[in-house]
Amino acid sequence: DIVMTQSPDSLAVSLGERATINCKSSQSVLYRSNNKNYLAWYQQKPGQPPQLLIYWASTRESGVPDRFSGSGSGTDFTLTISSLQAEDVAVYYCQQYYTTPITFGQGTRLEIK
Amino acid sequence: QVQLQQWGAGLLKPSETLSLTCAVYGGSFSAYYWSWIRQPPGKGLEWIGEIDHSGGTTYNPSLKSRVTISIDTSKNQFSLNLSSVTAADTAVYYCARDPYYDSSGNEVNWFDPWGQGTLVTVSS
Numbered sequence: 001d002i003v004m005t006q007s008p009d010s011l012a013v014s015l016g017e018r019a020t021i022n023c024k025s026s027q028s029v030l031y032r033s034n035n036k037n038y039l040a041w042y043q044q045k046p047g048q049p050p051q052l053l054i055y056w057a058s059t060r061e062s063g064v065p066d067r068f069s070g071s072g073s074g075t076d077f078t079l080t081i082s083s084l085q086a087e088d089v090a091v092y093y094c095q096q097y098y099t100t101p102i103t104f105g106q107g108t109r110l111e112i113k
Numbered sequence: 114q115v116q117l118q119q120w121g122a123g124l125l126k127p128s129e130t131l132s133l134t135c136a137v138y139g140g141s142f143s144a145y146y147w148s149w150i151r152q153p154p155g156k157g158l159e160w161i162g163e164i165d166h167s168g169g170t171t172y173n174p175s176l177k178s179r180v181t182i183s184i185d186t187s188k189n190q191f192s193l194n195l196s197s198v199t200a201a202d203t204a205v206y207y208c209a210r211d212p213y214y215d216s217s218g219n220e221v222n223w224f225d226p227w228g229q230g231t232l233v234t235v236s237s
Contacts, residue, residue, distance in 0.1 A: 095224075097222035102173075
Protein backbone atom coordinates (compact mmCIF):
# COMPACT_ATOMS: atom_id res chain seq x y z
CA ASP A 1 0.00 0.00 0.00
CA ILE A 2 1.10 3.58 -0.62
CA VAL A 3 1.41 5.35 2.71
CA MET A 4 0.46 9.01 2.73
CA THR A 5 2.01 11.13 5.49
CA GLN A 6 0.88 14.67 6.16
CA SER A 7 2.64 17.38 8.10
CA PRO A 8 2.00 19.02 10.39
CA ASP A 9 -0.75 17.17 12.24
CA SER A 10 -2.22 20.51 13.29
CA LEU A 11 -1.66 24.09 12.32
CA ALA A 12 -2.80 27.46 13.67
CA VAL A 13 -2.69 30.44 11.31
CA SER A 14 -3.90 34.02 11.67
CA LEU A 15 -6.76 35.25 9.53
CA GLY A 16 -5.47 36.59 6.23
CA GLU A 17 -2.18 34.73 6.52
CA ARG A 18 -0.91 31.84 4.42
CA ALA A 19 -1.46 28.23 5.47
CA THR A 20 0.67 25.42 4.06
CA ILE A 21 0.01 21.69 4.47
CA ASN A 22 2.39 19.03 3.23
CA CYS A 23 1.75 15.51 2.01
CA LYS A 24 4.38 12.89 1.25
CA SER A 25 3.73 9.55 -0.44
CA SER A 26 5.80 6.43 0.21
CA GLN A 27 6.24 5.98 -3.53
CA SER A 28 5.82 8.22 -6.53
CA VAL A 29 2.24 8.89 -7.66
CA LEU A 30 3.41 10.44 -10.93
CA TYR A 31 2.24 8.37 -13.89
CA ARG A 32 4.87 8.96 -16.54
CA SER A 33 2.73 8.05 -19.56
CA ASN A 34 0.47 11.08 -19.03
CA ASN A 35 2.73 13.13 -16.71
CA LYS A 36 -0.03 13.41 -14.13
CA ASN A 37 0.22 13.17 -10.37
CA TYR A 38 -2.55 10.98 -8.97
CA LEU A 39 -3.13 13.10 -5.87
CA ALA A 40 -6.27 14.77 -4.50
CA TRP A 41 -7.00 17.07 -1.55
CA TYR A 42 -10.17 17.22 0.56
CA GLN A 43 -11.56 19.56 3.20
CA GLN A 44 -13.68 18.17 6.05
CA LYS A 45 -15.57 20.51 8.33
CA PRO A 46 -16.95 19.27 11.66
CA GLY A 47 -19.93 16.98 11.27
CA GLN A 48 -19.71 16.99 7.47
CA PRO A 49 -18.37 14.57 4.88
CA PRO A 50 -15.12 15.47 3.12
CA GLN A 51 -15.37 17.76 0.13
CA LEU A 52 -13.10 17.50 -2.90
CA LEU A 53 -10.87 20.57 -3.31
CA ILE A 54 -8.15 19.60 -5.77
CA TYR A 55 -7.30 16.69 -8.08
CA TRP A 56 -4.34 15.95 -10.34
CA ALA A 57 -2.36 17.59 -7.51
CA SER A 58 -3.12 21.12 -8.73
CA THR A 59 -6.51 21.29 -10.49
CA ARG A 60 -9.16 23.04 -8.43
CA GLU A 61 -12.60 21.46 -8.38
CA SER A 62 -15.35 23.68 -9.75
CA GLY A 63 -16.52 26.20 -7.16
CA VAL A 64 -13.42 25.99 -4.96
CA PRO A 65 -12.09 29.48 -4.14
CA ASP A 66 -8.83 30.40 -5.86
CA ARG A 67 -7.12 30.99 -2.52
CA PHE A 68 -6.72 27.21 -2.46
CA SER A 69 -3.87 25.85 -4.57
CA GLY A 70 -2.03 22.58 -4.88
CA SER A 71 1.51 21.91 -6.00
CA GLY A 72 4.20 19.26 -6.04
CA SER A 73 5.13 16.19 -8.02
CA GLY A 74 6.30 12.63 -7.51
CA THR A 75 6.22 12.08 -3.76
CA ASP A 76 5.98 15.57 -2.26
CA PHE A 77 2.90 17.76 -2.42
CA THR A 78 1.60 20.94 -0.83
CA LEU A 79 -1.82 22.46 -0.27
CA THR A 80 -1.67 26.22 0.20
CA ILE A 81 -4.38 28.57 1.37
CA SER A 82 -3.12 31.99 0.37
CA SER A 83 -5.19 34.08 2.76
CA LEU A 84 -6.92 32.17 5.53
CA GLN A 85 -10.61 32.83 6.05
CA ALA A 86 -12.66 31.81 9.08
CA GLU A 87 -14.62 29.30 7.00
CA ASP A 88 -11.40 27.43 6.15
CA VAL A 89 -11.20 25.94 9.64
CA ALA A 90 -11.31 22.21 8.92
CA VAL A 91 -9.31 19.03 8.65
CA TYR A 92 -7.54 18.57 5.33
CA TYR A 93 -6.69 15.21 3.78
CA CYS A 94 -4.56 14.19 0.84
CA GLN A 95 -5.41 11.03 -1.11
CA GLN A 96 -3.55 9.03 -3.73
CA TYR A 97 -5.35 7.31 -6.57
CA TYR A 98 -2.26 6.00 -8.34
CA THR A 99 -3.08 2.46 -7.30
CA THR A 100 -5.49 0.48 -5.18
CA PRO A 101 -5.99 0.33 -2.33
CA ILE A 102 -6.72 4.04 -2.46
CA THR A 103 -5.15 5.63 0.61
CA PHE A 104 -5.47 8.88 2.51
CA GLY A 105 -3.16 10.89 4.71
CA GLN A 106 -3.91 11.05 8.42
CA GLY A 107 -5.26 14.58 8.15
CA THR A 108 -4.10 18.05 9.17
CA ARG A 109 -6.26 20.12 11.50
CA LEU A 110 -6.26 23.82 10.58
CA GLU A 111 -7.31 26.37 13.19
CA ILE A 112 -7.31 30.12 13.61
CA LYS A 113 -4.51 31.61 15.68
CA GLN B 114 -27.19 18.29 -8.70
CA VAL B 115 -26.27 14.77 -7.64
CA GLN B 116 -27.18 13.80 -4.11
CA LEU B 117 -26.28 10.63 -2.22
CA GLN B 118 -28.53 9.54 0.62
CA GLN B 119 -27.52 6.61 2.78
CA TRP B 120 -29.13 4.57 5.53
CA GLY B 121 -28.68 1.45 7.63
CA ALA B 122 -28.49 0.09 11.15
CA GLY B 123 -26.44 2.21 13.51
CA LEU B 124 -25.89 -0.21 16.39
CA LEU B 125 -24.57 -3.73 15.99
CA LYS B 126 -23.29 -6.47 18.26
CA PRO B 127 -19.95 -8.16 17.64
CA SER B 128 -20.11 -10.87 14.96
CA GLU B 129 -23.17 -9.33 13.27
CA THR B 130 -23.22 -8.06 9.69
CA LEU B 131 -23.18 -4.37 8.89
CA SER B 132 -25.56 -3.41 6.06
CA LEU B 133 -25.80 0.03 4.51
CA THR B 134 -27.48 1.31 1.35
CA CYS B 135 -26.82 4.46 -0.66
CA ALA B 136 -29.32 5.95 -3.08
CA VAL B 137 -28.23 8.27 -5.87
CA TYR B 138 -30.52 11.09 -6.93
CA GLY B 139 -29.88 13.13 -10.06
CA GLY B 140 -27.22 12.70 -12.71
CA SER B 141 -26.12 9.53 -14.43
CA PHE B 142 -25.82 6.36 -12.36
CA SER B 143 -24.24 4.05 -14.91
CA ALA B 144 -21.46 6.43 -15.94
CA TYR B 145 -19.70 6.32 -12.58
CA TYR B 146 -18.14 4.02 -10.05
CA TRP B 147 -19.44 4.02 -6.50
CA SER B 148 -17.38 3.68 -3.35
CA TRP B 149 -17.65 3.14 0.38
CA ILE B 150 -15.24 4.89 2.74
CA ARG B 151 -15.16 4.82 6.53
CA GLN B 152 -13.82 7.04 9.28
CA PRO B 153 -13.37 5.81 12.87
CA PRO B 154 -14.31 8.47 15.44
CA GLY B 155 -11.64 11.16 15.54
CA LYS B 156 -9.50 9.37 12.98
CA GLY B 157 -8.69 9.38 9.29
CA LEU B 158 -10.31 7.94 6.19
CA GLU B 159 -10.15 4.33 4.97
CA TRP B 160 -11.32 3.30 1.52
CA ILE B 161 -13.38 0.10 1.70
CA GLY B 162 -14.07 -0.64 -1.96
CA GLU B 163 -15.94 0.27 -5.12
CA ILE B 164 -18.39 -1.07 -7.66
CA ASP B 165 -19.20 -0.25 -11.27
CA HIS B 166 -22.61 -0.27 -12.94
CA SER B 167 -22.15 -3.85 -14.18
CA GLY B 168 -21.34 -5.13 -10.69
CA GLY B 169 -17.59 -5.32 -11.00
CA THR B 170 -15.92 -4.73 -7.63
CA THR B 171 -12.55 -3.81 -6.17
CA TYR B 172 -11.99 -4.14 -2.44
CA ASN B 173 -9.36 -2.99 0.00
CA PRO B 174 -7.33 -6.14 0.74
CA SER B 175 -7.44 -5.29 4.45
CA LEU B 176 -11.22 -5.89 4.45
CA LYS B 177 -11.71 -8.07 1.38
CA SER B 178 -12.56 -11.28 3.25
CA ARG B 179 -15.52 -9.60 5.00
CA VAL B 180 -16.82 -7.08 2.44
CA THR B 181 -19.47 -7.33 -0.22
CA ILE B 182 -20.55 -4.34 -2.29
CA SER B 183 -23.57 -4.78 -4.54
CA ILE B 184 -25.56 -2.61 -6.91
CA ASP B 185 -29.19 -2.27 -8.00
CA THR B 186 -29.26 -0.21 -11.18
CA SER B 187 -33.06 -0.33 -11.35
CA LYS B 188 -33.20 1.72 -8.14
CA ASN B 189 -29.96 3.70 -8.55
CA GLN B 190 -28.71 2.22 -5.30
CA PHE B 191 -25.64 0.40 -4.08
CA SER B 192 -25.02 -1.38 -0.81
CA LEU B 193 -22.29 -2.40 1.61
CA ASN B 194 -22.22 -5.56 3.70
CA LEU B 195 -19.43 -6.11 6.22
CA SER B 196 -19.57 -9.39 8.07
CA SER B 197 -18.31 -10.45 11.50
CA VAL B 198 -17.98 -6.92 12.82
CA THR B 199 -15.95 -6.05 15.90
CA ALA B 200 -15.46 -2.85 17.89
CA ALA B 201 -12.69 -1.95 15.43
CA ASP B 202 -15.36 -1.51 12.75
CA THR B 203 -17.01 1.31 14.69
CA ALA B 204 -16.90 4.27 12.32
CA VAL B 205 -18.83 6.75 10.25
CA TYR B 206 -19.42 5.07 6.90
CA TYR B 207 -19.71 7.19 3.77
CA CYS B 208 -20.82 6.40 0.27
CA ALA B 209 -19.28 8.45 -2.53
CA ARG B 210 -19.20 8.84 -6.29
CA ASP B 211 -16.03 8.09 -8.23
CA PRO B 212 -15.80 9.44 -11.80
CA TYR B 213 -13.36 6.60 -12.71
CA TYR B 214 -12.48 8.43 -15.93
CA ASP B 215 -11.85 12.13 -16.37
CA SER B 216 -12.79 14.11 -19.48
CA SER B 217 -9.53 13.08 -21.16
CA GLY B 218 -10.06 9.36 -20.56
CA ASN B 219 -7.56 9.04 -17.72
CA GLU B 220 -8.50 6.57 -15.00
CA VAL B 221 -9.20 8.43 -11.80
CA ASN B 222 -10.43 7.61 -8.31
CA TRP B 223 -11.40 10.75 -6.51
CA PHE B 224 -14.62 11.12 -4.59
CA ASP B 225 -17.28 13.72 -5.14
CA PRO B 226 -19.93 14.04 -3.86
CA TRP B 227 -20.24 12.07 -0.63
CA GLY B 228 -23.24 10.86 1.31
CA GLN B 229 -24.06 12.39 4.66
CA GLY B 230 -22.43 9.55 6.58
CA THR B 231 -23.83 6.90 8.91
CA LEU B 232 -22.35 6.25 12.34
CA VAL B 233 -22.16 2.52 12.97
CA THR B 234 -21.31 1.49 16.51
CA VAL B 235 -20.33 -2.08 17.37
CA SER B 236 -20.86 -2.86 21.02
CA SER B 237 -22.01 -5.79 23.09
